[in-house]
Amino acid sequence: MAGAAPRPWTDAEESLARRMAGADILSVRQFTADELVTLLDLVARFEGAQRPVLQGKVLAALFFEPSTRTRLSFESAMARLGGACLGFADAGVSSTTKGESLSDTIRMAECYADVIVIRHPREGAARVAADSTGIPIINGGDGSNQHPTQTLLDLYTIRRRCGRLDGLRIGFLGDLKYGRAAHSLIEAVGMLGNQIVLVAPDALKLPAQRVDELRQHKVSFVETGDLDGALPGLDVLYVTRIQQERFGDPLEFQRVRDAYQVDAATLDRGKAGMIVMHPLPRVNEIHPSMDASPQAAYFEQARNGVTVRKAVLALLLGARP
Amino acid sequence: MAGAAPRPWTDAEESLARRMAGADILSVRQFTADELVTLLDLVARFEGAQRPVLQGKVLAALFFEPSTRTRLSFESAMARLGGACLGFADAGVSSTTKGESLSDTIRMAECYADVIVIRHPREGAARVAADSTGIPIINGGDGSNQHPTQTLLDLYTIRRRCGRLDGLRIGFLGDLKYGRAAHSLIEAVGMLGNQIVLVAPDALKLPAQRVDELRQHKVSFVETGDLDGALPGLDVLYVTRIQQERFGDPLEFQRVRDAYQVDAATLDRGKAGMIVMHPLPRVNEIHPSMDASPQAAYFEQARNGVTVRKAVLALLLGARP
Amino acid sequence: MAGAAPRPWTDAEESLARRMAGADILSVRQFTADELVTLLDLVARFEGAQRPVLQGKVLAALFFEPSTRTRLSFESAMARLGGACLGFADAGVSSTTKGESLSDTIRMAECYADVIVIRHPREGAARVAADSTGIPIINGGDGSNQHPTQTLLDLYTIRRRCGRLDGLRIGFLGDLKYGRAAHSLIEAVGMLGNQIVLVAPDALKLPAQRVDELRQHKVSFVETGDLDGALPGLDVLYVTRIQQERFGDPLEFQRVRDAYQVDAATLDRGKAGMIVMHPLPRVNEIHPSMDASPQAAYFEQARNGVTVRKAVLALLLGARP
Numbered sequence: 001m002a003g004a005a006p007r008p009w010t011d012a013e014e015s016l017a018r019r020m021a022g023a024d025i026l027s028v029r030q031f032t033a034d035e036l037v038t039l040l041d042l043v044a045r046f047e048g049a050q051r052p053v054l055q056g057k058v059l060a061a062l063f064f065e066p067s068t069r070t071r072l073s074f075e076s077a078m079a080r081l082g083g084a085c086l087g088f089a090d091a092g093v094s095s096t097t098k099g100e101s102l103s104d105t106i107r108m109a110e111c112y113a114d115v116i117v118i119r120h121p122r123e124g125a126a127r128v129a130a131d132s133t134g135i136p137i138i139n140g141g142d143g144s145n146q147h148p149t150q151t152l153l154d155l156y157t158i159r160r161r162c163g164r165l166d167g168l169r170i171g172f173l174g175d176l177k178y179g180r181a182a183h184s185l186i187e188a189v190g191m192l193g194n195q196i197v198l199v200a201p202d203a204l205k206l207p208a209q210r211v212d213e214l215r216q217h218k219v220s221f222v223e224t225g226d227l228d229g230a231l232p233g234l235d236v237l238y239v240t241r242i243q244q245e246r247f248g249d250p251l252e253f254q255r256v257r258d259a260y261q262v263d264a265a266t267l268d269r270g271k272a273g274m275i276v277m278h279p280l281p282r283v284n285e286i287h288p289s290m291d292a293s294p295q296a297a298y299f300e301q302a303r304n305g306v307t308v309r310k311a312v313l314a315l316l317l318g319a320r321p
Numbered sequence: 322m323a324g325a326a327p328r329p330w331t332d333a334e335e336s337l338a339r340r341m342a343g344a345d346i347l348s349v350r351q352f353t354a355d356e357l358v359t360l361l362d363l364v365a366r367f368e369g370a371q372r373p374v375l376q377g378k379v380l381a382a383l384f385f386e387p388s389t390r391t392r393l394s395f396e397s398a399m400a401r402l403g404g405a406c407l408g409f410a411d412a413g414v415s416s417t418t419k420g421e422s423l424s425d426t427i428r429m430a431e432c433y434a435d436v437i438v439i440r441h442p443r444e445g446a447a448r449v450a451a452d453s454t455g456i457p458i459i460n461g462g463d464g465s466n467q468h469p470t471q472t473l474l475d476l477y478t479i480r481r482r483c484g485r486l487d488g489l490r491i492g493f494l495g496d497l498k499y500g501r502a503a504h505s506l507i508e509a510v511g512m513l514g515n516q517i518v519l520v521a522p523d524a525l526k527l528p529a530q531r532v533d534e535l536r537q538h539k540v541s542f543v544e545t546g547d548l549d550g551a552l553p554g555l556d557v558l559y560v561t562r563i564q565q566e567r568f569g570d571p572l573e574f575q576r577v578r579d580a581y582q583v584d585a586a587t588l589d590r591g592k593a594g595m596i597v598m599h600p601l602p603r604v605n606e607i608h609p610s611m612d613a614s615p616q617a618a619y620f621e622q623a624r625n626g627v628t629v630r631k632a633v634l635a636l637l638l639g640a641r642p
Numbered sequence: 643m644a645g646a647a648p649r650p651w652t653d654a655e656e657s658l659a660r661r662m663a664g665a666d667i668l669s670v671r672q673f674t675a676d677e678l679v680t681l682l683d684l685v686a687r688f689e690g691a692q693r694p695v696l697q698g699k700v701l702a703a704l705f706f707e708p709s710t711r712t713r714l715s716f717e718s719a720m721a722r723l724g725g726a727c728l729g730f731a732d733a734g735v736s737s738t739t740k741g742e743s744l745s746d747t748i749r750m751a752e753c754y755a756d757v758i759v760i761r762h763p764r765e766g767a768a769r770v771a772a773d774s775t776g777i778p779i780i781n782g783g784d785g786s787n788q789h790p791t792q793t794l795l796d797l798y799t800i801r802r803r804c805g806r807l808d809g810l811r812i813g814f815l816g817d818l819k820y821g822r823a824a825h826s827l828i829e830a831v832g833m834l835g836n837q838i839v840l841v842a843p844d845a846l847k848l849p850a851q852r853v854d855e856l857r858q859h860k861v862s863f864v865e866t867g868d869l870d871g872a873l874p875g876l877d878v879l880y881v882t883r884i885q886q887e888r889f890g891d892p893l894e895f896q897r898v899r900d901a902y903q904v905d906a907a908t909l910d911r912g913k914a915g916m917i918v919m920h921p922l923p924r925v926n927e928i929h930p931s932m933d934a935s936p937q938a939a940y941f942e943q944a945r946n947g948v949t950v951r952k953a954v955l956a957l958l959l960g961a962r963p
Contacts, residue, residue, distance in 0.1 A: 049698070052697075052698065055373075056370070056373065056400075056401065056403070058397055058400050058401070060393070068730060068750075069750060072702070072728050072729070072750075072751070072754050073753075073754060075728040075754070076700055076728060076753075076754035076755065079698075079700050079726035079728065080698065080700070082698070084400035084726075085728075086393050086396040086397060086400065086406075087393070088389060088410070089730070098562075098602050098604070099602070099604040100601075100602035100603070100604070101609075103609070104601065104602060104603065105602075107620050107623075108389075108390060108393075108601065108602075108620075108623050109393070111394075111397075111620070111623040111624040111626070111627060112393050112394060112396070112397035112627060113397065241740075280742075280746065280750065281740050281741070281742035281746060281747075281750075282742070282746065283740070283741040283742070288743075288745070299749050299750075299753070302749075302750050302753040303753040305753070306753060306754060376694075377691070377694065377721075377722065377724070379718055379721045379722070381714070405721035405726075407714050407717040407718060407721065407727075408714070409710060409731070419883075419923050419925070420923070420925040421922075421923035421924070421925070422930075424930070425922065425923060425924065426923075428941050428944070429710075429711060429714075429922065429923075429941075429944050430714070432715075432718075432941070432944040432945040432947070432948060433714050433715060433717070433718035433944075433948060434718065
């Protein structure tokens with residue numbers, strides 16, 4: 001793209017950028033379908049090297065539960081834009097151990113930084129944080145609830161690979177009961193007008209309440225336990241980690257894990273060009289032999305995560321690429 | 322202040338700034354009363370956004386005992402001035418676990434940084450550090466001894482709120498036996514010519530040696546266990562955390578904690594305009610309902626902490642705002 | 643050197659710098675003797691303050707086992723050149739605890755950074771890392787195998803102090819069985835044409851395989867248990883830490899430790915000008931009374947470590963001083 005005249009900003013981009021300056025990012029639900037698409041347009045403007053538009057700005061990364069990937073991704077985004085980062089990588093290092101309330105910790109961080117990303121084991125913690133401060137809060141994952149920058153990078157990757165964000169047939173495989181990344185993405189792609197195929201063992205099916213929500217929003221979806229039956233017609237296969245601790249019986253875990261491992265043979269049985277995604281870290285769900293395939297999109301997801309976070313940080317702080 | 326011609330430097334400021342370049346900050350006792358006032362004048366020059374005068378400079382933050390607040394405050398100060406920060410957040414990560422002496426750790430850090438802040442559980446550790454290196458050492462708290470930048474931010478907050486630093490009536494409430502922040506501030510405000518009211522349960526009274534020192538320095542003070550009796554006439558109420566582990570009997574802890582909790586009703590019984598301070602983190606000593614009151618100064622303390630540390634770092638490194 | 647015209651680059655320097663851009667540093671064995679000398683010439687160009695040639699660049703420091711000294715040294719080098727650093731200080735914070743493979747962790751870090759330094763308890767881990775990514779990998783120590791930047795700083799210190807890197811008589815004292823720093827340096831100084839004197843108790847002698855390698859490469863060396871006998875004629879005495887856990891019998895440990903402690907008296911028995919080195923941290927191997935001696939070179943090693951890492955980071959990233 002170097003040398004090409006930059007695409008002029010659309011009215012929708014201008015308007016969304018203005019509204020995001022100083023705002024919080026707590027959930028993808030705070031955006032309409034149109035806004036999500038516009039936001040991804042804005043993200044695309046942050047691809048590649050950037051001017052240090054966040055020089056002198058500070059991000060407080062408050063990780064009350066460890067998450068190397070999310071934390072480093074935000075730190076990288078900040079560094080790429082010339083800004084600095086401080087905080088803690090797990091709650092043991094924070095003042096919480098002295099009995100400090102979350103709200104007080106946030107008001108402390110507000111004195112040190114311009115924007116805060118918080119990861120917390122408790123659902124709703126990011127909302128409490130946002131209510132405690134006037135500076136922007138980014139939800140970096142609150143319990144089993146939301147992790148909006150993860151959803152944005154997933155959406156961005158789908159659009160980058162498939163060329164569009166609607167009319168796709170998107171399969172979700174693995175742990176659909178506990179997987180936060182899957183829950184949030186299912187909701188978003190449903191809202192954007194895609195067909196959803198939910199592939200999970202009985203023990204790890206999408207919770208009834210979430211199924212009801214899909215019905216209420218008239219999202220087109222099917223549920224199945226059969227991966228092979230589900231494969232034909234999928235444009236995207238989104239795989240999640242199946243954790244042993246979810247199973248009482250180790251043999252049952254073994255059986256499920258083997259039934260749902262994705263490898264080169266899986267690709268052969270699917271549609272040509274179907275992409276495979278995974279929020280990472282993976283363990284056995286995707287065989288490493290698949291990594292070299294152009295259909296593997298999971299490392300690109302990690303890369304897009306930095307682009308998404310650069311965009312979100314810059315927009316919340318009122319900076320432009 | 323933007324647009325206004327900057328206040329010219331006084332001779333006292335020039336002289337103090339010259340003496341601080343390359344020096345250590347180990348204790349507030351190293352400053353005379355006049356110097357403390359001049360230092361706060363210098364701190365005021367570091368309010369708000371700054372030029373990156375510490376670009377290329379490195380702070381080593383060596384925390385042999387965790388202290389999120391102090392560490393992040395120094396990191397933020399360094400970032401705001403364009404500098405970088407490295408170090409460790411608790412002793413478990415340091416070479417101390419391999420049996421290295423403190424002096425050797427400091428001589429190592431001296432190779433990596435331009436200035437060192439050290440937090441250590443042992444009284445006198447900062448002095449040992451200063452004797453081991455030629456680069457400036459900042460005492461970030463050594464055992465129950467000193468934490469000079471905390472005292473400076475407390476003094477700065479009092480002056481900012483009360484308009485002066487002498488002739489005030491300043492109450493200290495809670496744990497006056499173990500609280501380092503209170504000890505150091507009591508000493509400083511006594512030296513500056515203020516009246517002191519010490520309010521503590523019998524088990525947590527100011528140690529006899531410190532009481533003797535107040536007498537020797539002819540500081541005006543009273544001791545009491547009765548908060549309500551002490552309130553009228555106070556310009557400042559400095560509250561400290563009462564820790565359960567100080568009490569053998571949980572019921573006794575409960576009784577003391579409840580007797581000394583500060584809330585909106587406390588404000589009603591005090592002088593109009595009395596400010597309430599706390600070094601934070603707080604647990605139950607100050608009721609959150611008080612946070613919105615203009616009399617609550619504890620979050621401003623945290624904010625002033627960054628300003629104080631910006632000033633101290635810049636002055637020790639010979640930089641000006 | 644300020645004001646002096648900079649020494650023009652030699653063809654050897656130009657050629658080596660070109661080959662190092664984008665390369666990995668996994669072992670000193672990847673350099674010929676001539677290349678090592680040229681590399682140290684390049685390192686010398688990074689002495690003192692530098693332009694921020696790595697601004698906008700990011701180093702990922704992945705420490706799967708803690709090493710304060712190495713980590714802070716790399717962080718300092720990066721900061722001195724204007725770059726940023728992110729990562730983790732021990733494996734407990736990494737995704738490894740979720741079962742992620744090393745290769746996947748590296749491919750994640752590759753999305754966040756321009757260069758990676760890895761410290762890992764497993765021999766060969768740095769090679770696995772290099773095979774997993776296209777960005778430069780620096781081996782920051784892999785088990786008992788290699789730690790090339792440590793060897794480079796040792797060589798740089800010897801040349802700076804002794805004026806040359808060949809024809810010297812270099813003694814190694816202490817734990818020659820497990821000490822990685824010693825192993826790697828013994829190999830390098832042997833290759834460069836120096837005489838080697840190995841001084842160790844029976845329990846901690848250089849492993850037979852390494853002795854064989856010295857013979858194969860026709861390196862001139864002697865083995866002894868007697869420090870006093872070995873001292874005369876040494877230009878360099880390289881001391882290593884003797885760890886109690888290597889001994890079953892505490893009395894035997896005591897005896898060995900006392901026999902090999904280096905102090906002022908040791909200097910008296912050695913050649914005038916013999917320098918004493920140690921990779922640090924030290925415990926009792928070198929008495930602190932020796933620290934002030936001009937013959938003590940161990941803190942200069944730490945300082946040279948930053949210079950070496952500045953050079954390595956800049957060269958791998960294609961930047962010049």
